[in-house]
Amino acid sequence: MENMFFERTLSETIKNATKTFPVVLITGPRQVGKTTIFQQYQEPERTYITLDDPQIRALAQNDPALFLQTYKTPLFIDEIQYAPQLFPYIKMAVDKEKRKGMFWLTGSQQFLLMKNVSESLAGRAAILELQGLSQAEKFRRKNQPFLPENIENTTVFLDIHDIYALILKGSFPELYANENMDWNLFYSSYLKTYIEKDIRDLTNISDESLFIRFMKVAAARTGQLLNYSDMASDVGVSVPTIKSWISLLETSGLVYLLQPYHNNITKRAVKTPKLYFLDTGLCCYLSGWQSVETLSIGAMSGAILETYAVSEILKSYLFNGKSAHIYFYRDKEKKEIDVLIERNGKFYPIEIKRTASPKESDVKNFNVLKSLKLSAGKGAIICFYNQFLPLNADVNIIPMSGLG
Numbered sequence: 001m002e003n004m005f006f007e008r009t010l011s012e013t014i015k016n017a018t019k020t021f022p023v024v025l026i027t028g029p030r031q032v033g034k035t036t037i038f039q040q041y042q043e044p045e046r047t048y049i050t051l052d053d054p055q056i057r058a059l060a061q062n063d064p065a066l067f068l069q070t071y072k073t074p075l076f077i078d079e080i081q082y083a084p085q086l087f088p089y090i091k092m093a094v095d096k097e098k099r100k101g102m103f104w105l106t107g108s109q110q111f112l113l114m115k116n117v118s119e120s121l122a123g124r125a126a127i128l129e130l131q132g133l134s135q136a137e138k139f140r141r142k143n144q145p146f147l148p149e150n151i152e153n154t155t156v157f158l159d160i161h162d163i164y165a166l167i168l169k170g171s172f173p174e175l176y177a178n179e180n181m182d183w184n185l186f187y188s189s190y191l192k193t194y195i196e197k198d199i200r201d202l203t204n205i206s207d208e209s210l211f212i213r214f215m216k217v218a219a220a221r222t223g224q225l226l227n228y229s230d231m232a233s234d235v236g237v238s239v240p241t242i243k244s245w246i247s248l249l250e251t252s253g254l255v256y257l258l259q260p261y262h263n264n265i266t267k268r269a270v271k272t273p274k275l276y277f278l279d280t281g282l283c284c285y286l287s288g289w290q291s292v293e294t295l296s297i298g299a300m301s302g303a304i305l306e307t308y309a310v311s312e313i314l315k316s317y318l319f320n321g322k323s324a325h326i327y328f329y330r331d332k333e334k335k336e337i338d339v340l341i342e343r344n345g346k347f348y349p350i351e352i353k354r355t356a357s358p359k360e361s362d363v364k365n366f367n368v369l370k371s372l373k374l375s376a377g378k379g380a381i382i383c384f385y386n387q388f389l390p391l392n393a394d395v396n397i398i399p400m401s402g403l404g
Contacts, residue, residue, distance in 0.1 A: 005040075006033075006133060006137055006138075006140075006173055006176065006177070007137065007140065008033065008037050008040075008130070008133075008137060008319070009134065009136070009137060009142060009143040009319035009320060010026075010037060010128060010130055010318075010319045010320075010321070011037060011040065011041065013128060013319075013320060013321035014026075014037065014038070014041065014128065015041065016321075017126035017128065017321070018100065018101040018104070019100055019101065020100060020126065021100065021101075021124065021125060021126040022094040022097075022098070022099060022100060022101070022102045022103065022124050022125070023090065023094060023102065023103045023104075023105065023121055023124050023125035023126070024101070024103070024104050024105070024125070024126045024128065025080070025105040025106070025107070025117060025121075025125050025126070025127050025128070026038070026104075026105070026106045026107075026128050026129070026130050027106075027107055027108070027114075027127065027128070027129050027130075027253065028108065028129050028130040028131055028253050029108060029131070029132075029194075029252055029253040029254055029278075029279070030108050030190070030193060030194060030197070030198070031172050031173075031174060031190065032130050032131055032132045032171075032172065032173070032253075033130060033132075033133075033173045034078075034106040034108070034130050035050075035078050035106055036173070037130060038076055038104050038106065042076070043074065045074060046074040046075065046076050046104070047071050047072065047074070047075050047076065048076045048078070049071055049075065049076065049077050049078065050077075050078040050079055051077065051078065051079040051080065051082040051083050052078065052079050052082075057082050057083060060077075060082070060083035060085065060086055061082070061083045061085050062085075064083065064085045064086045064088075064089040065089055067083075067086065067089075068086070068089050068090070068093055073093065073097070073099070073102040073103065074101055074102055074103070074104075075102070075103055075104070076103075076104040076105075077103065077104070077105050077106075078106050079106065079107060079108070080105040080106065080107045081107040081108065084116045087116045087117070087119070087120035087121065088120050090103055090120065090121065091120045091121055091124065094121070094124050095124075105125075108198060108252065108253070114127070126321075128318075128321055129253070129318045130318075130319075131171065131253065131278055131279075131311070131314075131315050131318065131319075132170065132171025132172050132173065132278075132279050133171045133172075133173055133176060134171070134312060134315040134316065134319060134404045135166065135312050135401075135403050135404040136316075136403075136404030137404070138166070138171075138176060139156055139404075141156075141404065143315065143316045143319050143320065143404050144316065144320070145316050145317050145320050145322055145343075146312070146313045146316040146317070146341070146403065146404075147341060147343060147348055147377070147378075148348050148350065148377070148378045148379060148380035148395075148396050148398065149348070149377060149378035149396070151380075151388065151396070151398055151402050156401050157386050157387075157399060157401050158399070158400055158401040159384065159386075160296055160356075160384050161292060161296065163305070163308070163384070163400045164292045164295050164296040164301075164305075165292045166280075166308075167280040167281075167284065167295065167304055167305070167308045168183075168280070168281060168284050168289065168291075168292055168295055169183065169281055170187075170279045170280055170281015170282060170284070170285075171279050171280070171281065171311075172186070172190070172279065172281065174186065175281070183281070183285075184285070184290075187281065187282060187285035188285075190282070191212065191215075191282075191285075194252070194254075195208055195211060195212075198248075198252050199211065199248060199252075203244065203248060210235065210236070210237065211245065213235055213236075214231070214235045214237070214242070214245050215249070215286050216286045216287065216288075217231050217234045217235050218231065218246070218249065218255065218275065218277075218286075219277060219282075219283045219284075219286035219287040220286075220287045220300070221275055222275060222276055222277045222283050222287075222300075222303055222304065222307045223274065223275075223276060223302075223303035223304070223306045223307050223310075224274065224275060224303065225270065225272045225273075225274055225275075225330075226246070226257065226272055226273050226274065226275045227272075228242045228243055228246075246275070253278065254277065254278060254279070254282065255275060255276060255277055255278060256275075256276045256278055256310070256311070256314060257273040257274070257275060257276075258273055258274045258275075258276055258310060258326065258327065258328050258339075259273050259327055259328075260272065260273060260274075260327060260328055260329065260330065261327035261328065261329045261340050261347075263372065263374075268331045268332040268333065269329065269330070269331050269332075270330040270331065270332070274328055276306075276307050276310050276311060277307055277311075278311050278314070279311075280304060280307055280308050280311065283304065283307060284304065287300060289304075301354060302354050305352065305354050306338060306352045309338075309339075309352040309382050309400070309403060310326075310338075310339060310352075312403040312404055313326060313339060313341070313350075313403070314326065315404075316403075316404060324341075325341065325342040325343065326339055326340065326341050326342070327339070327340045327342070328340060329349075329365075329368060331368075335365045335368050336365060337349045337350070337351070337365055337366065337368065338350055338351050338352045339352070341377075343377070345375055346375050346376065346377035347369055347374045347375065347376055347377060348376075348377040348378060348379065348380070349363070349365075349366040349369060349376065349379040349380075350379065350380045350381075350382060351363050351365075351366075351379075351380070351381045351382070352381075352382050352383075353381055353382070353383045354383070354384070355383050355384060355385075356383065356384040356385055356386070357385070358381045358383050358385055358391055358397050360391065360392060362381055363379060363381055363391065363395050366379050366394070366395065376394070378394065378395070378396060379394055379395040379396070380395060380396050380397075380398045381395060381396075381397055381398070382398045382399075382400060382402070382403065383397065383398075383399070383400070384399065384400060385397050385399055386399060387399065388402060
């Protein structure tokens with residue numbers, strides 16, 4: 001990982017989208033490489049503008065028409081969330097000129113961006129989401145959308161220490177591009193910037209230390225069913241406040257709420273989503289894990305491993321420009337399937353297990369799909385076994401290194 005340049009899987013989708021849509025918008029958290037991924041394919045004629053610059057931002061906010069006269073297309077506008085006033089004018093420019101690839105946009109506040117895009121640029125914009133480096137990207141391999149039946153065997157085997165080292169380090173490109181980066185300093189600075197730039201923009205939080213406490217409480221619950229009441233009690237705020245703050249983390253692309261699967265037959269299915277942090281390094285920092293050794297055997301070792309696997313599966317779809325139809329299943333009898341991927345009418349069940357000795361009993365709950373009258377695809381148990389093998393006729397063993 002000595003080279004500063006990381007080929008991002010999403011690059012190919014960006015190229016195609018630029019040839020197909022007038023506007024390409026990349027959303028995602030701060031510092032995941034949204035600006036960099038565009039700049040790597042920067043055409044010489046495209047002007048780059050960042051709304052982090054206060055003067056340029058003021059022009060965009062106060063006189064968007066003059067802004068678009070000043071900066072001609074093709075145009076790359078970074079941090080577009082600072083000037084939502086531009087969206088109607090971008091729409092007018094697109095409708096007038098009807099050219100592909102006129103605008104590249106990035107932004108790190110997904111909710112506000114999506115609201116403005118749906119109002120102004122529906123049908124005119126390709127909306128893509130970037131997260132931190134996937135496992136495949138870290139090892140310079142291409143990601144494919146994850147399905148248990150089309151995993152390519154990889155020569156890289158990652159043992160338990162390797163995987164927990166990746167989990168602890170996290171996925172922000174800066175941590176891999178700069179091997180001398182201080183991990184604690186990076187995450188403490190990241191939190192400070194996140195709260196000062198994103199959270200203050202989105203809501204009025206008078207007590208920043210209370211919000212940090214909330215983030216720590218949320219991080220300790222990664223991989224668990226979302227329980228607003230318990231969190232409100234631990235943080236010392238109301239349930240509506242916790243709901244609002246969870247929504248902020250989701251809006252910022254820091255957490256993902258995995259929805260439970262239920263249909264007309266699943267009367268006893270749990271209807272509560274599960275909470276997952278999308279960067280395991282940030283989750284470890286917030287919950288106080290400082291070493292690979294303590295993390296891999298500690299109280300959160302199972303939950304953080306599941307968090308890592310779910311985020312990798314999610315990235316494999318996002319980075320290929322595809323919607324991720326992924327769920328989990330749990331019912332009142334505590335029968336649970338960690339991940340259900342829905343693809344082309346089939347449901348692929350996945351168990352994520354902190355073991356190097358997978359057994360048939362580990363996937364016994366996969367038979368729930370029959371009672372739900374769902375068409376089952378090939379299942380998988382993702383674990384620390386050191387090679388790809390069938391567990392049985394319906395389930396494959398996939399090493400953690402097979403996540404990408």
